[in-house]
Amino acid sequence: MSAERALEGNTGVMVKVKEFARLMKLRLASLVVFSAGVTYVTAADTINWSTLIWVLVGGLLVTGAANGYNQVIEQETDKLMTRTANRPLPIGTLNTFEGLAFCSVIGAAGIVLLWTQVNMLSAILGLLAIVLYALVYTPMKKVSPLAVFVGAFPGALPTMIGWVAADGDITIGAWTMFAIQFIWQFPHFWSIAWILHDDYEKAGFKMMPTAGGRTSASAIQMVIYSLVLVPMGFLPYWLNLTGLTSAIIAVVAALLFTYTAYKLLKQLDVPAAKRLMFASIIYLPVVQLAYMFDKI
Numbered sequence: 001m002s003a004e005r006a007l008e009g010n011t012g013v014m015v016k017v018k019e020f021a022r023l024m025k026l027r028l029a030s031l032v033v034f035s036a037g038v039t040y041v042t043a044a045d046t047i048n049w050s051t052l053i054w055v056l057v058g059g060l061l062v063t064g065a066a067n068g069y070n071q072v073i074e075q076e077t078d079k080l081m082t083r084t085a086n087r088p089l090p091i092g093t094l095n096t097f098e099g100l101a102f103c104s105v106i107g108a109a110g111i112v113l114l115w116t117q118v119n120m121l122s123a124i125l126g127l128l129a130i131v132l133y134a135l136v137y138t139p140m141k142k143v144s145p146l147a148v149f150v151g152a153f154p155g156a157l158p159t160m161i162g163w164v165a166a167d168g169d170i171t172i173g174a175w176t177m178f179a180i181q182f183i184w185q186f187p188h189f190w191s192i193a194w195i196l197h198d199d200y201e202k203a204g205f206k207m208m209p210t211a212g213g214r215t216s217a218s219a220i221q222m223v224i225y226s227l228v229l230v231p232m233g234f235l236p237y238w239l240n241l242t243g244l245t246s247a248i249i250a251v252v253a254a255l256l257f258t259y260t261a262y263k264l265l266k267q268l269d270v271p272a273a274k275r276l277m278f279a280s281i282i283y284l285p286v287v288q289l290a291y292m293f294d295k296i
Contacts, residue, residue, distance in 0.1 A: 019088040020102050023071055024064025032158055033059040035288060039162030039177050042242070042292045054117035055165045059158055061110030062126040066154065068103035069134035072096060077142075077203040083196060118165045125161045129154040141205045148189050148207060156182040176235050177291075181284065183232060186225040187261055188280035190218065194264070194273035219265040222276065226261040229254035229283075236291055246294035250287045257283045 036059045040052055071078065075089035075096070088094040094102075107130055115123035137151035156178045163174035186209075193200060193207035197214055200207050210217040233250030236242040260279040264272040 015093065019093045023068045023088050023094060023099060023102065024106065025067040026064065029060050029063040029067060032063045032155075034285065035181060036158035036162035036165075038285075038288045038292050039159045040166050042177070042288075042295050043163045043166035043173055045166075051118055051165055054113055055122070055162060058110045058114035058118065058122075058126065059161060061106045061113070062130060063158070065103045065107030065110060066130045066133040068099060068106075069130070070138050072099040072103065073134065073138050074203075075099075077205075080202045081196075081199040083199050114161070119168060121169070122161045122164045125157050125164065129157040129161075132157075141207065142203075143206065145206045145209055145211075147205075148186065148193075148209070151189070152182050152185040155185050172239055173236075173241050176239060176241065177288075180229065180232050180235070180287070183225055183228050184280065184284055187222040187257070187276060188284075190222050191264070191273045191277040191280060194218070195270055195277065214268060216265060216268060219261070219268060223258060223261045223265055226254065226258040229257060233287065241295065242291045243294040246287075246290035249290040249294075253283050253287050253290075 033056055037052060037056050040055050041047055071087055071089055074084075075087075078084035078087050079090045084090065089096065089099055111123050111126050114126050133151065133154040137147055137154065140147035140150055159177040159181050160170065160174045163177055164170060167173065189207070190209055194214055197208065201213075208214070208218050209221045212218070230251055233254050234247045236250075237244055237247035257279050260272075260276045264276050266272075
């Protein structure tokens, strides 16, 4: 009997671990932190592998905390949407106290690690990302489409954290990488909002750029923002941060991204929005890796 109880206990612990990983959106958090790591390598004259590891670990914990706080705050609205109804809090595998406690612990740990193992400024930026995402962006989603604009700030901060970890300050390089990821987020998140528009309406979220939702006016804005990425692709080269090869790759990637947005404008349907979403997912790592391998 004791062996059976021990097995049940171990199973229960594993279930909790799995649910905490889902709460922090571990896979998504890892993709976000990828930007911080790549930007650190791009900025660093000499790679300090210890610093890089702490940037990744601290960034993962901070991002996971922000994601978790978001789910704690939105647990009732998550029940209304098909996409989120099976999250840990709506289905009861985690309760509010567990969610808050877990997010507070990993968030604090991430900030402390960034502060002590990287530098103070990266820790401050990490804290700012949590506050903006959880306390400003999350409640604003029900108030105004400007929530996407607000959410783009914490979404782009990992690039700034990575640069600051290498450079020690918020220099023009940090602002440049931040700006590229900041602009990229608009067509990226609006394409997702287009796909999930019906689900978002159930929860009262205002995620599309125009009140009409899936309209040509919304699609035009996606084209405009993706088009802005074309000249921005040259910025790191113009500023002598990276080489010409990466600039060409970035511009070509942005043109293909813009073409996908244009196709959505012509078709105004969910399949076209899905293609735009996938194009956005491909664009960012391709461009950031190109900068990293072509740094001067």
